[in-house]
Amino acid sequence: MKYPVKVQLVEKSRREGLDIENLPFGKTFSDHMFVADYIDGAWQNCQLVPYGDISFAPSMMALHYGQSVFEGMKANISTQTGEPMMFRAKKHAQRFNKSSERLRMPAVPEELFLEAVNSLTVIDKKWIPQSAGSALYLRPFIFASDESLGVRASSSYKFIVFTGPVGPYYPKPVRILVAQKYVRAFPGGVGFAKAAGNYAATLKPAEMAKEEGFDQILWLDGLEFKYLQECGTMNIFAVIGDTVLTPPTTDSILDGVTRDSIIKLLTEMGIKVDVRPISIDELIEAHKVGELKEMFGSGTAAVVSHVADISYQDVVYDLPAIEDRKIGPMIKKALTDIKENTVVDNHGWVTPATSTILEKV
DSSP: OOSOEEEOOOSSOSOTTOOTTSOOTTSOOOSEEEEEEEETTEEEEEEEEESOOOOOOTTBHHHHHOOEEEOOEEEEEOTTTSSEEEESHHHHHHHHHHHHHHTTOOOOOHHHHHHHHHHHHHHTGGGOOOSTTOEEEEEEEEEEOOBOOSSSOOSOEEEEEEEEEEOOSSSSOEEEEEOSSOOSOOTTSSTTSOBHHHHHTTHHHHHHHHHTTOSEEEEEOTTTSOBEEEETTEEEEEEETTEEEEOOOOTTSOOOHHHHHHHHHHHHTTOEEEESOOBHHHHHHHHHTTOEEEEEEEETTTEEEEEEEEEETTEEEEOOOGGGOSHHHHHHHHHHHHHTTSSOOSSSOEEEOOOSSGGGO
16 A cells, blocks of 8 residues: 555453444444544554544644545445445545545545555454444545634645444434524535534534424425425435335535435336435325325445335424335345345445555564
């Protein structure tokens, strides 16, 4: 690899005695992390080291001006080989850099990104859970590291990847509240990017929804409060009649990796998919005439999460029982089978985790 990497492994793993098959999402982290610095226009100081604290100055620019982007990825154990497998790692690397470019941050070379996520998956293979709905979650992120005040792009950055075993993000079908006051994104903004600030802006409305008994918010467009955008941290799908609908990706909607995979798989299965704007009025009318068969969200963390009901203008619209649904359960199984190498992957989405730097250790 072009970038030299210093490797320091843990003296004793924290994995021993830990039941990784029964863990809440995002609370437990694996033994190692990958760290690199962008200084003087180049990536350097690449290290694979024990997971631990990092130090920074109070004046670090990311804390003040929000230059921070992240990705979410997963790895599973192949049911055929027993080895760790990555799901669409290159697609994640491309989206990561697309997000970074919008926030005026340097690209992480694909070679470096892939070496980081693959090496961590290999070295912490024993942290990968194998129970249903579980995986090793990988969190690559980048942030501005200049120690300075004044609104401008930083000249130095830090790239870090860490991992952790996770169970299902949404263990049960979600109840969603349609937004009628707050907005997630506007045209020309950063809604398509996995920018940290995008998620911070949703926290207050999400908490308000939970106080009313809902799990997530179904966001509408910011211009007319009319068209569906995303659902919490997920892209959204609706099955109306025999057609699966999902909004097109724009500069206000994240280009979800799972979303893209679902659209391709459904099309191959002969199921009609219509990628177009969906109005909330169309959705409610479809429910009233009995044509709204299913709704589900998709994302790396959630995979496929069924929607139990939606609330709009103080009316709750119940959706059919999960056992009566066809599309959501079928596509979730199809995705899981590919990720776990249970079926043949005809798309080249699943790749064995390999590491060039660990071969030298």
